[in-house]
Amino acid sequence: MSYFFEPQMILNFNINKYRPALAAASILMFHGFPALAAREAVTRSRFLMGTLCEVTAYGDAAPAAITSAFEEIARLEQVMSAFKDDSELSRLNRTAAFKPFACSATLWEVLSRSDEVYRRSQGAFDPTAASPRRGFHQVRLWAKDRSVSFAATGIAVDLGGIGKGFALDAAADRxxxxxxxxxxxxxxxxxxxxxxxxxxxxxxxxxxxxPRPIHLRDASISTSSLSENPGHIRSPRTGRPIERPGGVAVILPTATEADAWSTAAFVAGIDPFSRDFEGCLIEIKTSGGVRFAGKCPQGDPL
Known part of the structure; x- marks a missing residue:
């Protein structure tokens, strides 16, 4: 029994069903386990952050726990969305060029983690890539009072390359x-x-x-490609949409890291990060086949 997952969308997953749900342009495929069909699994899905989120969980508390996870993602959308005028991020983008913006603990954390990946990736991951003035180094983070200011006008932060992963980690905590x-x-x-x-x-x-499945436990795999949403990943250097075939996948212990680094690896390729990368880097070729780099979990097809 196999379930395919689109890079930018989700198909409904029900572990009690035996038929595979197939998607023509899928990047990832999840292997279910027929022997588990009699076990009690609870699956729920909800449309959040512009896409579907689906959670399958085991345990008596699963229904209430999944509801709590969805509520947390909805709360985070109100913090991180660049499309809601009343979100905290939108308010920051409107004012931070003129005066320091006092962040909530949540927004501060995701901005700080964005800054870390921006620096470690040497700018390949850049939440300002789509704004008129690019360069996340121009987003000044003041830890003393958790405030943020922009070095100039024309800067706008978009957390689309990290926010979904950040929300996944928060949902898992719930x-x-x-x-x-x-x-x-x-x-x-x-x-x-x-x-x-x-x-x-x-x-x-x-x-x-x-040739073989990757074993995933307490970790996240994130893909970046243009198969479902062409042009949504922009070059931090030019601001223009990146056009390249294939895709990349990244495995890391947290969904936040995996989300951000899959964007960076799609922008720059996997080679610049392969030597010291603490996770698994996967280049997905349009001609078929994959190429691995970094440190991949046991059971992967290296």
Missing amino acids: LKARGIRSALLNFGGQILAVGAPPGKTAWEVVVPGA
């Missing part, structure tokens, strides 16, 4: 707080595994072209 130890979250194609399915050691994710 599940764990309710006692959930086995869950699979799929948010617009990015997958976060909590623990493993009952009776198994890991969830299995297949990248088309790879």
Whole structure:
């Protein structure tokens, strides 16, 4: 039994069904386990942040825990959305060029983590790539009072390259707080595994072209490609949409890191990061097949 996941969308997943749900242009495929069909799994989905989020969880508390996870994502959307005029991020973008903006703890955390990946990727990940004036180094973060200011007008921050992963981590924390130890979250194609399915050691994710599944446990895999939303990833250097075939996938312990680094790896390719990268980098070729770099989990097709 196999379930395919689109890079930018999600297909409904029900572990009690035996038919595979197929998608023609999929990047990731999740291997279900027929032996688990009799186990009690709860699956819910909700449209959040412009895409579908689906959570499958095991445990008596699963229904309430999943509801709590969705509520947290909805709260974070009101903080991080660049499309809602009344979101905290939109208010920052309107005012930070003129006076320091006092951030909530949540927005401060995601901006700080964005800054970390921006610096470590040497600018390949840049939340200002789509704004008239580019360069996240012009976003000044003042830790003393958690305030943010822009060095000039024309700067706008878009957290689309990290926000979904950040929300996944927060949703997983809500599940764990309710006692959930086995869950699979799929948010617009990015997958976060909590623990493993009952009776198994890991969830299995297949990248088309790879000879064996990747084993995923307490980790996230994020893909970046143009197959579903051409032009949505922009060059930090030119501000123009990047046009390149294929895609990349990144595996890291947190969904926040995986989301941001998959964007960076799509912009720059996997080679600049391969030597010291602490996660797994995967180049997905349009001709079929994959190329791995970095440190990949046991059970992967290296």
